[in-house]
Amino acid sequence: MSNPAESSTTESSWDPKTLIVAGGRPAHGLDAPVNYPVNFTSTYHSQGIAAAGEKVYARFSNPTWDPFEEVLGTLERSELPALVFSSGMAAIAAALSLVPAGGVMVLPAHSYNGTLGLAQELETAGRFTLRPVDIANTAQVLDALDGADVLWLESPTNPMLEVADLPVLLSAAGEKDVLRVVDNTFATPLLQRPLELGADLVVHSVTKYLSGHSDIIMGALVTRDEALRARLHGYRTLHGAISSPMDVFLALRGVRTLSVRLERSQNNSQVLAERLAQHPKINVVRYPGLPQDPGHARATELMDGYGSVIAFEVGDSAAHADAVLAAFTLITGATSLGGVETLAERRARHASEPATVPENLIRLSVGIEDVEDLWADLSRALEQI
Structure with a gap:
């Protein structure tokens, strides 16, 4: 069975409506399965010094994750696969780990309350400082970027549905060397693609629209930066924030009809x-x-x-x-x-x-x-x- 990345040489040119159906499939061939199977294992045959890319242990990787990570990465216009997490909050926690100790994070005053709750808990613990803003007030957000380390955006916001001027905010944050994170759960990559607008990292609660059937808990992160992806992969591995193979299989099945x-x-x-x-x-x-x-x-x-x-x-x-x-x-x-x-x-x-x-x-x-x-x-x- 081929690697998902080898299943087609034209996926990057497909319309997103085609990609969600046809991406992340096994290569065509006589008797080849149409879907990748669920791979239930905790470990892999391995000995000696592990080679680059060798699986070794199922907390590091699982072939069932690969097709979904490929499809979501491509949908978000990244050449790198996404990273699946055990929940949207696990993905959010990984993204918040990027705020440096003693740093400053700008975020919408109206955001998903899990994001707000964890960010406030970390601020109380002295981990970093929060600067809440009205995300629809572009001038206010731009002022808050001075001396900031991370800009966290939601657009539309949860639950007030405020819409941010993403191109302006992401461009200004980039000029100030502020890490740019966008929670794209509400819009999905079918309605907006923040990486194309300058975001460094996109967050998804896969639980919501991507899986679409209220039957799994799962999250994901997407970036175009190989070093950033490696850092977040390391966080996922060390914190054990991995999704079960069955949940990822169901998420991929769900995204087909997005x-x-x-x-x-x-x-x-x-x-x-x-x-x-x-x-x-x-x-x-x-x-x-x-x-x-x-x-x-x-x-x-x-x-x-x-x-x-x-x-x-x-x-x-x-x-x-x-x-x-x-x-x-x-x-x-x-x-x-x-x-x-x-x-x-x-x-x-x-x-x-x-x-x-x-x-x-x-x-x-x-x-x-x-x-x-x-x-x-x-x-x-x-x-x-």
């Missing part, structure tokens, strides 16, 4: 956001696809779509939002996002969420169900308040 899933869920999101914006029980709708959204112009210019997450404020209290969530029959009340099913959650129910996230804000991760069924469930639930 394009069609995202197309359907985005179309649903646009319809629902427009209707929510007209509903008398809704105060604010945040979705970059709406012309009145603060991030609309920037997202239209910089992204290849608006994504599939909507945030809206309902009524005037947490109780109103909770009443709506309790009334859903089709939409599932649960945390997480990016699956085929529509999930809804009042984000401020988490004590770790920033205080500036409104108590009555519901984050809606829109799935691929029939949009009229989703709207019927939403509109009926809204009548409960």
